[in-house]
Amino acid sequence: MITAYATEQPFDHLELYSAFLERETDATGTVVLHHGRVKRPGKQVPNFSSVELKPLSADVDSRLATIARQAEERFKLNQVLIVHRLGIIGACDSVLLAVVSGKTRDRCFEACSWIVDEVKKEEFIQLIELQ
Numbered sequence: 001m002i003t004a005y006a007t008e009q010p011f012d013h014l015e016l017y018s019a020f021l022e023r024e025t026d027a028t029g030t031v032v033l034h035h036g037r038v039k040r041p042g043k044q045v046p047n048f049s050s051v052e053l054k055p056l057s058a059d060v061d062s063r064l065a066t067i068a069r070q071a072e073e074r075f076k077l078n079q080v081l082i083v084h085r086l087g088i089i090g091a092c093d094s095v096l097l098a099v100v101s102g103k104t105r106d107r108c109f110e111a112c113s114w115i116v117d118e119v120k121k122e123e124f125i126q127l128i129e130l131q
Contacts, residue, residue: 004064004082036096048129075111
């Protein structure tokens with residue numbers, strides 16, 4: 001199952017993870033989760049007040065879903081969840097949740113890392129540090 005979307009609303013990573021686990025079957029041996037948060041110091045503005053996560057295209061949900069589908073196929077996953085924040089958010093706030101499940105840990109760790117790298121390329125979501 002693929003679930004991938006962007007939201008301007010804060011998300012509860014524990015609630016999303018719990019719902020993810022409820023959809024699992026006994027075919028899953030590993031679940032890997034990446035919970036990305038806004039950290040300081042910033043890359044351009046060391047002591048930023050907040051960051052803006054700005055969509056660079058109108059099809060952000062579709063782009064996230066494409067990454068999720070590619071990961072599912074490439075790493076032979078059972079389930080993929082990607083949630084990405086948009087808008088203005090503060091330090092320590094959740095920015096990205098990527099959860100994958102599959103038969104083996106090596107595939108799942110590699111898949112989760114690959115998903116995060118694809119999203120962080122900033123090809124369709126740009127992170128701007130604000131003074």
